[in-house]
Amino acid sequence: MQKLVVFSGAGISAESGIETFRDSDGLWEKHRIEDVATPEAWAKNPELVQAFYNARRKAIIHTEPNAAHKAVAVLERDFDVHVITQNIDDLHERAGSSKVLHLHGNIRLAKSSNPYLDHEEYYPIEGDRLDLNKDFCKEGFPLRPHVVWFGENVPAYDEAQKCVQDADLFVVIGTSLQVYPVAGLIHEIPLHCQAYYVDPKAAQQSLSTQFFKIPMTASQGMQHLIQLLQSK
Ligand SMILES: NC(=O)c1ccc[n+]([C@@H]2O[C@H](COP(=O)([O-])OP(=O)(O)OC[C@H]3O[C@@H](n4cnc5c(N)ncnc54)[C@H](O)[C@@H]3O)[C@@H](O)[C@H]2O)c1
Structure with a gap:
């Protein structure tokens, strides 16, 4: 074969x-990359980043191939x-x-927000939300979306x-x-x-x-x- x-x-x-990324009515026309899709954004305002991806996840769950x-x-x-x-x-x-x-990455999965972790481990997300105050990895760090942000490997x-x-x-x-x-x-x-x-x-x-x-x-x-x- x-x-x-x-x-x-x-x-x-x-x-x-x-929504796509760069088309004229695309997602990123409405949000600045540096506010929602970088490690610096997470460090500065994790609530905003979590809310942005919670909204993306909710929209994706309700779409069909x-x-x-x-x-x-x-x-x-x-x-x-x-x-x-x-x-x-x-x-x-x-x-x-x-x-x-x-x-x-895959928005239906989460991973640890510990930037010094030396391995990747993914956690399935039940439903459409990750909560900064409720969802933690095994080591006790808040879970973040499994998404490769700008500036990451x-x-x-x-x-x-x-x-x-x-x-x-x-x-x-x-x-x-x-x-x-x-x-x-x-x-x-x-x-x-x-x-x-x-x-x-x-x-x-x-x-x-x-x-x-x-x-x-x-x-x-x-x-x-x-x-x-x-x-x-
Ligand atoms: N669905 C998603 O998961 C999603 C959505 C938006 C952005 N992203 C992320 O943003 C990054 C954007 O890079 P990219 O190159 O994938 O997207 P891009 O937005 O840079 O480019 C989108 C491309 O899709 C084309 N396009 C628009 N409508 C189309 C259609 N109906 N059929 C076929 N093609 C069409 C456009 O002409 C354009 O070339 C990716 O790395 C991705 O991770 C993902």
Whole structure:
């Protein structure tokens, strides 16, 4: 079976109603990154950060996977599919994908806020809220969302890098490719790999000739891609 790696970003979840990051009406137009998505923000105002992610989690729990997430899951019938996502939502899993690596964390999980802890340990979150005064790790520190903030390391990066290095097919869906280091993954694919880029703004993205651009929304683009793969 050929190995097909999907690399997804906020755009794949847009049709489920989750706001993206950089589109003109995106989430981050309404919040300053430095106020809600950095270790400094947590140190300065953990209540605001916790409230921001509690609201994100609540919204995500009430959304459903869309046709694009489902199409990615269906690809498992014909390919060895590995999903690498920048998204903190769990819509790939809920659509049925079995191998999902979250580069920027998973909002349904929490971890210790102790910055000196030398290992990562995740705690499932019951319901939609984390409470600074009630939810603690084993060592007694408040739990924080399992989200990689700006300025933090990306612990899953090495695994993602290895995963793309022997891909036969590589499908990028709904990402502006502006958040590093993870956007650098597109440079790790092997020479024989056939690559596709599904995004309404695909035409504006400068990419190597290895990429076939599909300038459509995620659901339309995935339908188109499946037809292309079936015709080969
Ligand atoms: N759903 C989520 O979990 C979520 C949502 C917002 C932001 N984020 C985080 O913010 C970071 C943002 O980087 P990014 O590149 O993923 O997002 P981004 O906001 O920088 O880019 C979004 C991309 O999606 C495209 N897009 C918009 N609507 C689309 C649609 N219907 N179908 C397909 N593509 C569409 C845009 O053209 C754009 O290229 C990520 O690291 C992620 O962790 C996650």
